[in-house]
Amino acid sequence: MAVTEIKIGKITQVIYNNESNGFAICLFETEDEQFKISGMFHAINPEITYKLEGNFKIHPRYGEQFNVSAYEEQLPDDAEGIRVFLASGAIRGIGPNMAKRIVDKFGKDALDIIEENPEALLSINGLGPKTVEKIAKSYKESREFTKISLGLGGYGIQPAQAVKIYKLYGDKSLEVVTENPYTLVEDIYGISFNKADEIADRIGIEAESEFRIQSGIKYALSVFSNSGSTYVPKDILLESAIKLLDISSELIEENLTTLAFAGEIELDSLDGVPVVYQHFFYQAEQSVTYHIKRIMNGYMPPLAADPDNLINAAEAEERIQLSGDQRKAIRAALTNKITIITGGPGTGKTTVINLIVRIFKQMGISVALAAPTGRAAKRITETSGVEAMTIHRLLEYVYSEDENEMEFGRNAENPLEEDSFIVDEASMIDLMLMDGFLSALEDDSRLIIVGDADQLPSVGAGNVLLDMINSDYVPTIRLEEIFRQASESRIVVNAHSINSGEYPETGGRDSDFFFMHRRGEEEIRETIEELVTGRLESYYDFVKGNGDIQVLTPTRKGGLGTASLNEMLQSIINPASEELNERKFGSKVFREGDKVMQIRNNYQMEWQQLGRQSGRGIFNGDMGVINTIDNDNAKVVVDFDGRFVTYDSEELDELELAYAVTVHKSQGCEFPVVIMPISGFPPMLATRNLLYTAITRGKKLVILVGSEERMHRMIDNNRIDERYTGLEARLREVDMGGLL
């Protein structure tokens, strides 16, 4: 075995640094030698002296380098060293000038003063109590973090994650992790159960410890909820928990009971099948059921005129002849407490919404129009002429510092004041949002839910729209006729064909939907490349730049997955240039000007509108453009439609390039041009309703590139994403006795 050597010196050059895991290769200089080192570092500061432990190895390609197995930071102990260290920006509140003044006054005791007696700094000109407090805090944190990060590193925790852990638990970080590393799975984005298991193993936590089993159960449940389920049948949960934990089913059952007693999970049965819920989904599902029944049975303020007369008058004013189904839909909205109106593209949903709003207004019934995403709300405002807002905004969503979670300002105690509510794009509303929304409605509110039930269900857990429709509890009107204007669009007509299992017509030069036959991954990629490099722009005047073009794909992996397509599209659309700063994160490179997407809900993330308001919350699927990359401070600023958000470098795992996005993430968005590869995707992904969702995202042009035969197989594959959701069954139990 190689002998461990100790080296003391400074890092003079960073050759490679992967910020996502902290791995770095650097040039290192001791008093008498210079060599390459490689290892994991939580942060690299050229002003700090490092004491390294490790040994020399010969790398087959890069020659001799010193592999660092552990290191310590050694702060300078001479006055000049301290001045340089303080001037390096390592401590907030101290710049080069102040560093000089502090060292001039305290000499080599400066660091001890900052640590032990910071009030003494007040004697320096230009330092007030606030700055001194900031300096003392920053110094303490930086020392503390160094220690903690080294400790965490010993358990295999990478620096980027150590930063997140320290931000959350502060000086308690090591305690929390060593006592129960499984808490990290819930608290820290990016730490999986398997990672926590690895850490636990290093700490020496038993495989049969309660922490491990309970965390494993919760993790197994969350795997299902991440793909949309609100519960899991108990048998299926046991099977996956046994596989994950490799322990007996008795032990798992025992811990299920403990978790149920602690109120973290709920054991219930649906249609006679034992099921397991995470507590908050259970509560939300019960609550949505309760509120639907409450509102349906609430007082219905009478209409001041006969509904048919009102509809006739509105029809005449709008100079429109409603179809039978449209008339039924409006009638239902006027005479029911809750109405669902569903239909595909071009079936006249927006027209129906407009007429309902007009009639309500004439009757003096106030109305709020809302949609689950900002983009959808903007589109509705544009097409209907009535101001629509996001459901979050309607509910006055705020982030609560105390609770460290999102909160709705409008709720049961402070309900919404309008008489009626119309929500569009309802297929995207998940269970938790629907719960927040319904809780804020009064008994006598009217509610009209509009959407396309054939779209992919919401990203978040639940299948709210379809469950409500299938329960037969809420009156539902289906719009099926495609109107003349809409029927001139092949996109619309083909979307309907696909939805009913027929193969679409392809081709036609002036069509807005066409298929480019290409064989194999390489040919498909080349064609996509050609299309985005100006070919479409020169042919269609509505394509103003490649920002109007969106590539959608079913998958993240492989040559036609988002990761690989994004790399290709980035190099064509926004290539490397001296003027554009960039920042590496793992295998990704972010560059100024890149189109990006946020990939998880982050309720705390702050945004700022230039010179206007600020707020919190950036959500899964939000798209933006990288405005600035500041490598000195390790920050990336993204512009989400005028809301600017600053990401610290360890938060970059929440961002992805978005030249190509998955169809799932594109829900609710519309783009002038959609391009989608069609190839041999796994059958789980190659489904009819995924193709339907992708096509209906395109407004002016949809281009499919690949094999028509594969597209036919997709249309034949009518497997609907299976989600376990209980709302339908709960709504079917009409008994109100126990609920009201």
Ligand SMILES: Nc1ncnc2c1ncn2[C@@H]1O[C@H](COP(=O)(O)OP(=O)(O)OP(=O)(O)O)[C@@H](O)[C@H]1O
């Ligand atoms: N009763 C009608 N008579 C004639 N044209 C109609 C009628 N209803 C709607 N249309 C027209 O049909 C087209 C589609 O209608 P609308 O935009 O309301 O549908 P939609 O379901 O909201 O469509 P999408 O979901 O694609 O936005 C529009 O051009 C609209 O003017």
